[in-house]
Amino acid sequence: MTQRTLELYSEPYGSTGNIGENFRKLLGAPTLDPLQTVIRESVQNIADAAKLGTGPEILIRIRTLTTFQRDVLRNRGLAELPEEPTSNRQICNALDQDPLVVLEICDFGTVGLGGPTRSDRIPVGTKRTDFIDFLRNIGTPRDTEHGGGTYGFGKVALYRASTCSTIIVDTLPHGGDPDNRRLIGCHVGRSFESPEDGMLRRFTGRHWWGARDPEDGIADPLTGTSADELANALGFPDRRERGSGTSIMIVGFQPEDEDLRNAANRIVESLLWNFWPRMMTDSPDSRRFRCRVMLEDAEVPVPEPETLAPFHLFCNAMRAARHREGNDVRRIESLKPPKYLGALAIEKGLRSPRRPLVATDSLVPEQLHHIALMRPVELVVKYLEGNPLPDGRLEWVGVFLASDEDEVERAFADSEPPAHDDWVPDNLSKGNEKRYVNVALRRLREAAVEMGQEATPQCSGRSDGPPLARLAGRLGSVLENVGGDGAGRRRTTGGGPGPRPKRARATRPGFERLEVKAKGKVAVFSTDVTQDEKRSGVALSASVAVAVEGAGLGHTKEDAPNPEVLSIKWSDRGEVADGAVFDLSGREGRFEIFVRVPDDCAVIASVDVLEEAP
Secondary structure: OOOOOOEEEEEEOOOOOOOHHHHHHOOOOOOOOHHHHHHHHHHHHHHHHOOOOOOOEEEEEEEEOOHHHHHHHHHHHOOOOOOOHHHHHHHHHHHHOOOOEEEEEEEEOOOOOOOOOOOOOOOOOOOOOHHHHHHOOOOOOOOOOOOOOOOOOHHHHHHHOEOOOEEEEEEEOOOOOHHHOEEEEEEEOOOEEEEEOOEEEEEEEEEEEEEEOOOOOOEEOEEHHHHHHHHHHOOOOOHHHHOOEEEEEEEOEOOOOOOHHHHHHHHHHHHHHHHHHHHOOOOOOOOOOEEEEEEOOEEEOOOOHHHOOOHHHHHHHHHHHHHOOOOEEEEEEEOOOOEEEEEEEEEEEEOOOOOOOOOOOOOOOOOOEEEEEEOOOOOEEEEEEOOOOOOOOEEEEEEEEEOOOHHHHHHHHHOOOOOOOOOOHHHOOOOHHHHHHHHHHHHHHHHHHHHOOOOOOOOOOOOOOOHHHHHHHHHHHHHOOOOOOOOOOOOOOOOOOOOOOOOOEEOOOEEEEEEEEOOEEEEEEEEEEEOOOOOOOOEEEEEEEEEEOOOOOOOOOOOOOOOEEEEEEEOOOOEEEEOOEEEOOOOOEEEEEEEEOOOOEEEEEEEEEEOOOO
């Protein structure tokens, strides 16, 4: 097989000008750090490329090039260097790094970068222009209905993540033969001038490495078996086995002040923080992201968001927003003109212990009081921060899912800045669309502020009434609207008619009564467990927290006694399990939870259905 070497083409200014080196400034000033920005922008592009009816497989890999791979990159990939001194020096320095680390962002089962390779040579009737939109054009509008991107600026973040502003792109378009593989290198640097025939010829600072056209010298991608051989020599994933999609190698990846292990963990956290709605196990298969992160040859675990606090609360709220029913689901509407703008779902729960993904500077707050804002594509745009609940042992989350009506969705999409990390009504002209975004944001801010201003529950009855009655009243008021998946206080028993949920679940615990036992005061709560079709729920787990009477819900005494889950009873059969866990083994129905309550305390209860035994 003939081993091809990529040839350099430096882009000159056209007769009518070009955008030049300011290409690097188009991203603006994102609110995210560089690593999070490149992950967020790249995965948004992958979401728009997933048009084949199944969700994409995503592989993000940090690896050190072997001596052989670095020699291939130096001698065959980037053998010719730009004339401009800064670009020349940056690429030389990167190739001399030891070790030479790259960050690869790969997708499989997507459409790849197909279509024409020249912006000025588009055959009549061409429908897909992915290659030129990603690699040639700047600022191309989105062509995906309700897509994640609007302007196509995500590629700018790729160059910013490289110490030498250089990427290598390997792609296999969908629907073609594996020999249609394409490989091209790109660099964005400073504009420069070069004397030519008594004139100064100006260059934009954009450079490509590929197969140079003998007629005009422009570098098109290397294709066919030559591209296949060079991509494999550089260590790209094997497209002949994995199928269509795109792999992007960021040359000279160097995370700021952290080692590669921590960088890999930050990638995992960034995936979860930005894309948990599409990573949920019950997301439609056509949209679900299946994400892998690797450091060298080792897998870095990516938890399912349902299994990791506090994302499990967001997942509960997301299901409620999708179906527009749940514990606390609110319609966000415009009155003039009348228009449904989206659903806001609020979920409260105990603040579960965090499983730290990174050593420092985590994206995830210790106590959540945030609303995740998103369009129908279900990619988080930003988190709107509100007031925390007074009791630090509780937290709340919200999900706002904008309407999928075209006019409304377009309003929110057009309000986004190039980094897609905010909704800015001032980006819109006066009219209904600007009004929609303004109204929605105002309603959401009001809801976020009100969440932390809830009145402290008051004692039931007069202060001189029976202590047991006062405690029972306080238990009922404290537990109002706090808990798990249920849609309301009164529930029906599990196993009734109607479709089963996609995962086993339990309703939020409802306070039923207070009893006096030999062990003291015992509060009884009830919850209904409903299994999915596979009856995958294996255990019901209960947990409790306490608030002290007289000190307010948000202020507890350090020496306050702790409540204890004494037992859980399956009401349908009378079976009792001591402790806080009941072995379901696929069973469902009404369960009672018995909790020993310290004197003068109100107890907050939470339950969860586990798919693995604790």
